[in-house]
Amino acid sequence: MKIQDYLKDKKHLIDEYLPSYLKHKAIPANLKEAMLYSLEAGGKRLRPILTLSVLEAFGQRAEVGLEAACALEMVHTYSLIHDDLPSMDDDDFRRGKPTNHKMFGEATAILAGDALLTMSFQVIAQSSTYSSGQKVALLSLLAEAAGAEGMVAGQTVDMESENKKLTLGELQSIHERKTGRLLEVSVLFGAILANASEQDLSHLRAFSRHLGIAFQIQDDILDVMGDSELMGKPAGSDEHNMKSTYPKLLTLDGAKEQLTSQLALSKENLRKANVEPVILEGIADYIVSRNH
Structure with missing residues (x-):
């Protein structure tokens, strides 16, 4: 199967399953509408797909990972809603549609993000599929990756670094937390649910860390070269917000070289895992060659 067909098939599975957690719950109507608006706005669903793909790479059924995968997408969606707020990146469009706060107001957007974040933990904790040990491992990883040591830390330092010239190490540290940690957890979720060995977990962690850096480099390149219509948001937003990026620090050619290097390191570690x-190699190639 071509990787594009595989991704489309798994995306359809996630898109079909994801809204089911909300539709029959006693959530205030306006809040539920705001949550579903961003959950159903589309997107590549790369994080949940990685969870399902790792399970299949271990010879397990992808469906085993659906609850964990959807929890990840809820966290990712919450982060996008909050990133777009006027007090953060102040974006008007996301995935080609008005951002959540443009549709529902800032207060409801904040609450929709809060609700999606907390619901992600509820989905895993109340799963009838996972063992108690698996739930503890998944929840611990997710909390660490999404919280004050992970994604929130990365976003904080990213905002504090606007109008400042960062070193390459400082930039990488931001994105390892802001973007990379949740991508890493996506891979580790599949491995935990497949009862992977500690050695395989170590190799897959390294695979995902290099893949996360490659993901961010490609994002930065697209912000310079990308098509705003394809991306669903204006190109050049990083420059407008005075952010340090890989092309700014390394030049565009240097960023492309670093992208190739990180992809190679990612695949090298993947091949060490059982x-x-x-x-997974196909997904990695897609991440570094995508146009949005």
Whole structure:
């Protein structure tokens, strides 16, 4: 199967399953509408797909990972809602549609993000599929990656670094937390649910860390070269917000070289794990060649 067909198939599975957690719950109507608006806005669903793909790479059924995968997408969606707020990146469009606060107001957007974040933990904790030990491992990883040591830390330092010239190490540290940690957890979720060995977990952690850096480099390149219509948001927003980026620090050619290097390191670590690597390598290639 071509990687594009694989991604489309898994995206359809996530898109079908994701809203089911909300639709029959006693959530105030306006809040539920705001939550579903951003959850159903589309997107590539790369994080949940990685969870399902790692399970399959270990020879397990992808459906085992659906609850954990959807929890990840809830956290990712919450982060986008909050990133777009006027007090943060102040974006008017996301995935080609008005941002959540433009549709529902700032207060409701904040609450929709809060609700999605907390619901992600509820989905895992109340799962009838996972063992108690798996739940503890998943919840611990997710809390650490999304919280004050992970994604929130990365966002904080990213905002504090606007109008400042960062070193390459400082920039990488921001994005390892802001973007990379949740991507890393996406891979580790699949490995934990497949009962992977500690050695395989270590190799997959390294695979995902290099992949996370590659993901961010490609994002930075697209912000310079990308098509705003394809991306669903204006190109050049990093420059407008006076942010340090890989092309700014390394030049565009230097950023592309670093992208190739990080992809190679990612694949090198993947091949050390006791998994079938073809699909995961295909996803890695897609991440560095995507146009939005």
